[in-house]
Amino acid sequence: MYHWWQIGTLYQVYPRSFQDSNGDGIGDLDGIRQRLDYLVWLGIDAIWISPIYPSPMHDFGYDVADYCGIDPVFGSLESFDRLIDEAHTKKLKVILDFVPNHTSIAHHWFIASRRSRTDPKRDWYIWRDPAQGGGPPNNWISNFGGSAWTWDKSTGQYYYHAYLAEQPDLNWRNRDMRAAMHEALRFWLRRGVDGFRVDVMWHLIKDAAFRDNPPDPTWTVHDPEIDRVFQTYSTDQPEVHEVIAGMRQVVEEFENRVLIGEIYLPVEKLVAYYGKNLMGAHLPFNFQLLSTPWAAPHIGALVERYEAVLPAGAWPNWVLSNHDRPRIAARVGPEQARVAVMLLLTLRGTPTLYYGDELGIGHVEIAPDVIRDPWAKREPGLGIGRDPSRTPMQWDGSAFAGFSMHDPWLPLTFDYQARNVAAMSIDETSILFLVRSLLHYRRQHTSLSHGEWRLLSRNSSILAYQRHHGDNRIIVVLNYTADQQAWFVNTATKVRVAISTHGDRRGEPVLSTLRLRANEGLLLEPA
Ligand code: NOJ
Ligand code: CA
Numbered sequence: 001m002y003h004w005w006q007i008g009t010l011y012q013v014y015p016r017s018f019q020d021s022n023g024d025g026i027g028d029l030d031g032i033r034q035r036l037d038y039l040v041w042l043g044i045d046a047i048w049i050s051p052i053y054p055s056p057m058h059d060f061g062y063d064v065a066d067y068c069g070i071d072p073v074f075g076s077l078e079s080f081d082r083l084i085d086e087a088h089t090k091k092l093k094v095i096l097d098f099v100p101n102h103t104s105i106a107h108h109w110f111i112a113s114r115r116s117r118t119d120p121k122r123d124w125y126i127w128r129d130p131a132q133g134g135g136p137p138n139n140w141i142s143n144f145g146g147s148a149w150t151w152d153k154s155t156g157q158y159y160y161h162a163y164l165a166e167q168p169d170l171n172w173r174n175r176d177m178r179a180a181m182h183e184a185l186r187f188w189l190r191r192g193v194d195g196f197r198v199d200v201m202w203h204l205i206k207d208a209a210f211r212d213n214p215p216d217p218t219w220t221v222h223d224p225e226i227d228r229v230f231q232t233y234s235t236d237q238p239e240v241h242e243v244i245a246g247m248r249q250v251v252e253e254f255e256n257r258v259l260i261g262e263i264y265l266p267v268e269k270l271v272a273y274y275g276k277n278l279m280g281a282h283l284p285f286n287f288q289l290l291s292t293p294w295a296a297p298h299i300g301a302l303v304e305r306y307e308a309v310l311p312a313g314a315w316p317n318w319v320l321s322n323h324d325r326p327r328i329a330a331r332v333g334p335e336q337a338r339v340a341v342m343l344l345l346t347l348r349g350t351p352t353l354y355y356g357d358e359l360g361i362g363h364v365e366i367a368p369d370v371i372r373d374p375w376a377k378r379e380p381g382l383g384i385g386r387d388p389s390r391t392p393m394q395w396d397g398s399a400f401a402g403f404s405m406h407d408p409w410l411p412l413t414f415d416y417q418a419r420n421v422a423a424m425s426i427d428e429t430s431i432l433f434l435v436r437s438l439l440h441y442r443r444q445h446t447s448l449s450h451g452e453w454r455l456l457s458r459n460s461s462i463l464a465y466q467r468h469h470g471d472n473r474i475i476v477v478l479n480y481t482a483d484q485q486a487w488f489v490n491t492a493t494k495v496r497v498a499i500s501t502h503g504d505r506r507g508e509p510v511l512s513t514l515r516l517r518a519n520e521g522l523l524l525e526p527a
Pocket of ligand 1: 059063099163199200262323324429
């Protein structure tokens with residue numbers, strides 16, 4: 001018996017950028033609801049929506065002012081309920097983004113906490129005295145640059161923030177705060193949400209003694225400031241697993257829900273987040289594809305390593321891009337983006353597809369005066385800006401791409417008149433068509449949705465693997481180069497092409513030598 005979150009495909013919606021329903025240039029919940037039929041057509045199973053809670057939007061919703069509401073820019077609790085209802089009617093699950101590591105400074109908990117040292121909520125956040133001799137309590141750095149400590153004049157202490165000063169970190173060692181957070185989870189679970197993606201899950205507990213982080217000697221001024229030190233004491237502390245187990249317990253009070261963790265760690269450390277007896281996150285996000293060099297030997301080694309370290313019974317998952325990292329087509333180019341989606345949708349484990357990647361949205365130039373990302377504003381010139389990955393979904397070739405009736409909050413791509421759903425959904429050679437074919441094929445073949453994975457071969461250019469489940473067996477051959485390649489088919493049964501990344505060759509019989517065109521991936525099935 002497999003769960004929906006194992007055999008299904010997740011799709012991340014960045015709500016500001018999916019569909020604007022009221023012409024303010026910002027996407028909203030009614031907009032998402034209007035586009036559910038597209039998601040059904042595409043063949044995805046669940047949407048994860050980045051934060052929609054009331055927020056001053058210093059970090060576009062990752063600064064939550066109320067865990068149990070909806071920001072008016074996105075709609076209301078009524079529009080949320082309507083979205084859940086309609087999604088469920090269409091057999092789509094809805095996963096919310098839960099941001100438990102920090103709140104907004106505008107959250108009433110923090111307002112109380114900073115009021116006085118004796119306020120009952122003081123301990124819900126992380127307050128420390130200055131270091132001996134003055135200055136911040138230790139050398140920890142904000143992920144968005146600068147010290148992670150901000151001085152509060154009126155109470156004479158520093159508070160800790162792993163991100164902006166407007167995002168104070170909560171103290172997960174405090175039991176009352178934990179209980180309040182669990183209630184917030186129940187609030188949404190009762191409303192019918194199918195699970196959570198938990199923001200920066202590996203950050204939740206910090207070293208009890210707040211020791212200095214060790215410096216990274218390889219850091220240069222061209223790197224983000226956060227990389228000056230290793231995050232030895234500020235993240236991934238052993239006590240975090242008990243906190244996650246607590247959240248999992250709450251999720252377990254309800255049937256058929258999922259807990260996903262955002263965790264940027266090497267796979268050996270990542271797998272600890274499945275938890276003791278697998279009672280941690282169902283899916284600790286596997287982000288390795290975001291940073292592994294895009295070449296057959298590296299990707300092959302990565303998949304083997306991940307498969308090898310997964311604990312018994314743990315379910316794998318793969319992510320290709322998200323709202324924090326460059327889009328896949330921007331990183332590997334438009335041709336390899338097709339190989340990338342074939343990889344994502346044919347590996348073993350739950351795939352997460354980022355909205356717009358099915359259109360192959362690539363590089364978007366963001367002029368300096370329209371930069372919105374707070375990190376890009378704080379550390380200009382490093383090329384770390386996240387706006388290019390957050391531009392509006394492109395639905396058609398009309399002004400504003402069918403996203404809005406007015407200027408969108410971020411620009412469209414230069415090629416949106418061709419790169420949009422309306423144009424690409426009727427073009428059998430488009431990447432959109434490819435994604436849809438792969439998703440539908442995946443649904444129809446148990447070898448893909450839950451079969452075993454076995455490496456067939458990898459060399460400097462090609463990665464080939466097999467997926468099988470009982471008699472159901474398919475082969476995937478991916479050419480990571482811009483040259484033609486040949487691959488020797490070593491199988492007793494006859495095979496034929498089921499899907500090519502180029503949109504043709506369907507049904508073509510495969511002889512002993514398989515020829516791949518430049519940047520071509522092929523899915524082969526028994527003939
Ligand atoms: C990770 C989120 O994905 C990112 O967008 C955000 O800025 C930080 N966490 C802080 O919440
Ligand atoms: Ca709107």
